[in-house]
Amino acid sequence: MITEVDLKHLKRCVELAETALEKGDEPFGSVLVSSDGEVLAEDHNHVAGGDHTQHPEFALARWAAENLTPDERSGATVYTSGEHCPMCAAAHGWVGLGRIVYASSSEQLAEWLGELGVAPSRVRNLSIQEVIRDAEVDGPVPELAEQVRELQRKFHSRAGR
Numbered sequence: 001m002i003t004e005v006d007l008k009h010l011k012r013c014v015e016l017a018e019t020a021l022e023k024g025d026e027p028f029g030s031v032l033v034s035s036d037g038e039v040l041a042e043d044h045n046h047v048a049g050g051d052h053t054q055h056p057e058f059a060l061a062r063w064a065a066e067n068l069t070p071d072e073r074s075g076a077t078v079y080t081s082g083e084h085c086p087m088c089a090a091a092h093g094w095v096g097l098g099r100i101v102y103a104s105s106s107e108q109l110a111e112w113l114g115e116l117g118v119a120p121s122r123v124r125n126l127s128i129q130e131v132i133r134d135a136e137v138d139g140p141v142p143e144l145a146e147q148v149r150e151l152q153r154k155f156h157s158r159a160g161r
């Protein structure tokens with residue numbers, strides 16, 4: 001179930017995705033929140049430099065591994081504008097983070113990119129549950145997913161893409 005608190009954090013993720021787009025990166029943003037509701041870290045996509053592993057969910061998993069105890073990690077929630085890719089889901093699982101809440105799903109993203117004529121990436125489009133056993137996952141949220149869709153449309157309609 002998605003709560004008002006979840007929506008607040010997801011809206012921040014969409015803002016971070018907008019920031020990424022403004023900087024020429026792919027429009028994705030994520031926030032890590034502790035079990036008592038404190039925002040611990042946030043990031044957006046940083047692939048414009050050419051390193052396509054620079055996803056915010058991956059950065060947050062590594063931040064959590066360096067800065068949180070195993071108990072703190074399992075109690076923490078990752079909010080994200082788009083469902084984790086398999087690389088980031090694996091990192092999330094390996095470091096033992098908890099719940100994931102996303103605004104838009106990977107299935108939605110694949111559908112939107114198909115409509116925009118964007119070729120599928122080499123990395124397969126797996127759901128988080130296909131990568132992490134017993135994952136606790138909520139999403140998508142239709143009104144926020146529409147905003148993410150618009151950011152993707154803007155990103156892929158830029159000159160040179």
Ligand SMILES: Nc1nc2[nH]cnc2c(=O)[nH]1
Nearest residue numbers: 028045055082083084085
């Ligand atoms: N969730 C997510 N999916 C992606 N696909 C390509 N880049 C990203 C990213 O930064 N986050």
